[in-house]
Amino acid sequence: MQPNTEHDQTAGDINRLAVAVSQILSSEGDRVTDIPGLSLHRRQAVTAPMHCIYGLGIGVTLQGRKQAMIGDEILTYVPGQSMVTSVDLPVISHISQASAAKPFLGMMLRFESATVMQVAERMHLSQRMRDGAFRPITVQPLDAGVLDALMRLVNLLKEPQLLEAVAPLIKEEIIARLLSGSHGPQLLHVVTAGSPSQHIAKTVAWLKLNFRQALRMDDLAAQAHMSPSTFRQHFRAVTGMSPLQYQKQLRLQAARQLMLSQNVDASSAGGQVGYESASQFSREYSRLFGEPPQRDIKRIRL
Structure with a gap:
C-alpha cells in the first residue's frame, strides 16, 4: 500500500499551526489578535453548549473536536476540516473533545462582506447563481493553500510592523482560495447581486x-x-x-x-x-x- 503523502503533509502542517497557536495562547481562553477578525481559542476540557453568533468567516479546529448545532442539524468539525459561515447565524456550539494533556486549539477568521464581494468580482465569479442548494454553514476538508495562508497569517503576529500592510493581502488570498474551492458556491450566494x-x-x-x-x-x-x-x-x-x-x-x-x-x-x-x-x-x-x-x-x- 502506497503511503498517503498528501494526507501526511496536511496533518503535519496542521500540527505545526497548532504549535504556533499554542505558543501564542499558552493558557485557557480566547484571544482577539491584532489582526482584525482573527481570534485564537484554547480549552482544556469539554465545554457546555453555549448560544453564540457565527459571523461570515472561517473556523478551523487544529486539535480536539468542536460541534455546532443549527436548528436540528449538528455539525462536527475536527483537524483537517474547515467550517465556513456565509451569513451571521445564531448557533449552539461546544467543545466536544479536549483535555489538559491535549487541549482544544482552534482559530476563527471573520470576513467583511464587501471584501468577499470585491474578491469575487476580481475573480469574475459574481455572476447570478441559483439559490436552490444554499447552506449557511458548510464543513469541508481544509484546503492545503488555505492552511498555508493561515499559517502565514498567524506567523505575521510576530512581525507587528508588517501587520497593517500584509495581513489584508493574506486575508484576501484566503477568501480567494475559499471562493475557488469547495466552500465557493455557498459564499457566492450571499455576494451575488x-x-x-x-x-x-x-x-x-x-x-x-x-x-x-x-x-x-x-x-x-x-x-x-x-x-x-x-x-x-x-x-x-x-x-x-x-x-x-x-x-x-x-x-x-x-x-x-x-x-x-x-x-x-x-x-x-x-x-x-x-x-x-x-x-x-x-x-x-x-x-x-x-x-x-x-x-x-x-x-x-x-
Missing part, C-alpha cells in the same frame, strides 16, 4: 444593528424585494428560523452579554434590548438558556 440569499444576508445585517426595534414583516419583505410569504420562506431557508425568532435570539444574547460584562440587572438588560415586559423577557430567556437570567449568570460566573 440580486440573489435571494444576498437579500436575506442584507436583512440579517440590518437586524443585527436594529434588533431593539419592533419588527414589521411587510417592511422587511419590501426591503428584500419579496412578498411577505416568500420572504419568510427564504429567511427560514437561510437561517433555520423565522425573522421573529432570529430577532429574539439577538436580543437575548445581547442581554446576556450586558449582564455578564457590565453587571446590568435583568430588568434593565431586558429593557435595553427592546423588551417592554420584564416577565416576558425572563420567560423567553429561560426558554433559550435553560434558566432564569439571575441564576444563569451566576452559574456562568462560578
